Amino acid sequence: MMNDHDDLILLTGATGFLGSAVAAELIRQRQGARLLLMVRGADAASAHARVIAQLRCLQVPEEELLRLRPSQILLASLERVEAIAGDTRLARVGVAIHCAAHASFANHPAVGALNVDASVILAHLLQRYARLRRFIYIGTAMACGSRQPVGSDIAENAALPLDECEHLVPYTHSKAVCELLLAKMAPALPLVVLRPSIIVGHTRLGCAPSASIYWVFRAWRALGASVAELRQKIDVVPVDWCAAAIAAAALRPQWEHGLLHLSAGEERSCSFADIDSELACADGEPPGAYGILPLERLPELLPRIRERLPDCSPRLMLRALRLYGGFARLGYTFSNRAMQEADIPPPPPLTRYIGLCAASVAHQPVSQQMAWDFK
Secondary structure (H helix, E strand, O other): OOOOOOOEEEEEOOOOHHHHHHHHHHHHOOOHHHEEEEEOOOOHHHHHHHHHHHHHHOOOOHHHHHHOOHHHEEEOOHHHHHHHOOOHHHHHEEEEEEOOOOOOOOOOOHHHHHHHHHHHHHHHHHHHHOOOOEEEEEOOHHHHOOOOOOOOEEOOOOOOOOOHHHOOOHHHHHHHHHHHHHHHOOOOOOEEEEEEOEEOOEOOOEOOOOOOOHHHHHHHHHHOEEOOOOOOEEOEEOHHHHHHHHHHHHHOOOOOOOEEEEOOHHHHOEEHHHHHHHHHHHHOOOOOOOEEOOHHHHHHHHHHHHHHOOOOOHHHHHHHHHHHHHHHOOOOEEOOHHHHHOOOOOOOOHHHHHHHHHHHOOOOOHHHHHOOOOO
16 A cells, blocks of 8 residues: 555646646655656657756756656647556556646637546546545636626635636636536545636746746736726736645645635735836836726727837737736636635735846847747
8 A cells, every 4th residue: 555655646737837836846845756747749758858948947956857757757648648548657646736728718629628528538547547645626716707796806615607608718618617527526536626816927036937927917017008997906826836835735644625716815916006016116117107998999009019019919919918808807806715724825915026027037028928828
């Protein structure tokens, strides 16, 4: 019989922003030898090289990277997750952390197949071949949809709408559907659902590992426009804090919490005005003067985009502002009472480290930062 220190930790999405941060945190906690990383690739060597490159971006020490072997790669993609069936290493898996997903906000036909079907297949395969103590599913706080009143503090037990029209994008709908399908597999599946809110930056490295979503704040500031009132709050957490919370759920011997928001909550969410003030300080400039526009008037910004963000595709920027603006104007915060009950320390507010984010990518044009979200 394996004990909790001998089993393997299966991690999907290790070459992504959050998944690699989880791998880095587990390595920091000296759990690297237990990692089994499901990664797509032509072969284990090339998949291993991609993982190492991503972990270097997170400044994992070289001596730790040398210990991570190609033999710790479980070669498979979400598109062909069945490839893991029968791999003898699965018999040693006690904990699975499922971070991998098709994270595009576009209406892509693969979203449902990868984020729902493949995730359910993965859970079934692990039930069959592994000795799971915990299946940690990384969802999203925005699985709540967009029907709540503006400025709501969303509780963990809020109903997840399954009607796609109640979601701003297919991605959040797919995460809600998958979460509910996995829950129906209980009690056979030892499911733990963790729903991060918006993940931006790293508390030590700023946006050097990824400028995902951060660039939106810079774009609004450059354009002097917003679709959200400046007094509204936005619930943002840093990736390293989020990874530490996920690692806690994976490593603690006893874990009694089935569903948590990993969020700043109402208390530590920041207003757009406070975020702008910190960005202005980082730029050595005064706070911005913002015109508040409804979503339908965003095309009025096209001349300004061409003038002030000349490196960006105006049409792509307009589409992005409409997309992210739809989330921003909701003004949701996400209750983290269950997180507090689980003794997970609260995250630092975005205003505490956004200056570091600004400094870390000050040399990059906004178009280059956008590439993290529009590859």
